[in-house]
Amino acid sequence: MTEHDAVITWLLGVDPAIRWQVMRDLLDLPEADWGRERARVETDGWGARLLACQDPDGQWAGGAFFPADFTPDEWHRSGQPWTATAFALDQLREFGLDPRSDRARRTVALVGAHSRWDEGGQPYWQGEVEECINGRTVANGAYFGADVAALVDRLVDDRQPDGGWNCERAAGSPCSSFASTLNVLEGLLEYERATGGTDRSRDARRTGEDYLLTRHLFRRLTTGEPADPQFLDLLHPNRWRYDILRALDYFRAAGQLTGARPDRRLAEAIAHLRSRRQPDGTWRLDWDLRGRVWFKVNDGPGQPSPWITLRALRVLKWWGGNSA
Template sequence: MTAPVPVIEWLLASDPAIRWQVMRDLLDAPQAVWKAERARVETQGWGARLLSHQDEDGRWAGGTFLPSGFTARDWEEQGQPWTATFFSLSQLREFGLDPQSESARRTVALVGANCRWDEGGQPYWEGEVEECVNGRTVADGAYFCVDVSPIVERLLGERQADGGWNCERCNGSIRSSYHTTINVLEGLLEYERATGGTPQTREARRAGEEYLLERHLFRRLSTGEPADARFLAFLHPNRWRYDVLRALDYFRYASILTGTDPDPRLGEAIEHVRSRRAPDGAWPLDWTAKGRTWFDLDDGPGQPSRWVTLRAMRVLKWWDGW
């Protein structure tokens, strides 16, 4: 089986942030080829555009989690904003900005020197208190070659008894959250890729995976009903939000990194992804989170999405072995 050529061509007729991942994940291009394309993220397209919005001190929008001057009324009227440093760094990781590039090294240094968390004023690369935020900070830091071991140690001590994590733990929650768990799992996996991990991080990651697998990625353990209808809808960018395609892409990456076979409990979610493919071979964007952004990455809900299609195709390629 080979990938549908027209869809591949449509994906390649896009931004370097998409093209290099198509080359690596769908076309099995030589490393030198996809790395040369990835290098263009720094100077062309969405990557260069996002870097152009960076403040001189290394931050974005003058803030860490929230833009400078953003108020509670702004949040109520506009929704959660996505333009400050925290979400911009994660977006650059998703684009694939080369961690060794001049822009990446400069950003890491400036953010470390000048960025403090809104919650308590802590230095950026020390993390803050919410597990969702710290999981994503670990993923970004590990990707961009920062030592985030202290944040990892904190996350290990915050795991729930059922195996996952929940940002509401500090408010008394004793059950894990799909949203928080996927953010922490992605962080631990990136940390493992960068450092090899530890027995403790690998055990915690497996326990978090089991939390999702027991639920077939979207069901309630108690009733078997879908935990949230939006878990079956495709979103991009996900930011902190969970959906089954995000989870499947995580399990694909983990399987490749660790050399393990796909777990059969992923099968129901896989078939859901397969069923959503349009006759033209692409997948639609179902929804996008409200809130301030620097620029759009898709044509809007209901339209074919290159990002969703890339993720769906590489997940199915991994599962089907083509």
């Protein structure tokens, strides 16, 4: 068995949420095969476990962004909690819960009827005020079939002069941030996949991509130094956080949707990703976010991560198969 075969075998043994994506993205199996495995996300493993934590009203932990029992002291003591509705939906989308399933459709309806944002009491699918949150809300809404067209229009209007987005825009920030921009780009891409997008949303996605590409995904324009050293460390789940693998996986997904060839400005990030591969063919989790979770999906920092390994392998497969 080759090193690559051993890694694939390891990934196939982890969880249905990983397995169906390995079958689709790495093994190129037909949808009839990976679709059956994807359906198991609802009934087995991490997906079923997270769905079992759902409240009767469709939310998780009784809140949209924060659990109902959250207090500011918790944030200072143990970190931001990740158990509320917004983050549960993020994970179910990553796991690949079939949006056509009855459970997914019921969840969309219940969240729309009962969940309100902590910041201003807005209905969930209308979005909040921060671009990071709204980008992921668009991604989840578009994926699961909610109507998020009005929120997409707001995000397009919230674009910064440099082409990206920043959650601190309302506080007066004049420039974009890596994390906010990627959160919005992922939402716009999911919206485009679901609906075809609009001229305005596609243009906004282009300028947001240019913001990241001109910085080679991690460098400051002014000095060329890494904007944040942690952008080069591999994190999962990312929640709202940025790293180069998350950005590379976005460009992979965008390229597969549109047929665009990989941009050569990704090459430096690709080289760094390759350098982080371990002798056994896996990638390790570099760090993890503090805070309350329903359960862990990695073995901890320093250990091989199936999620990071899956994402890295499919990025490199896309890059190697499409770049000249």
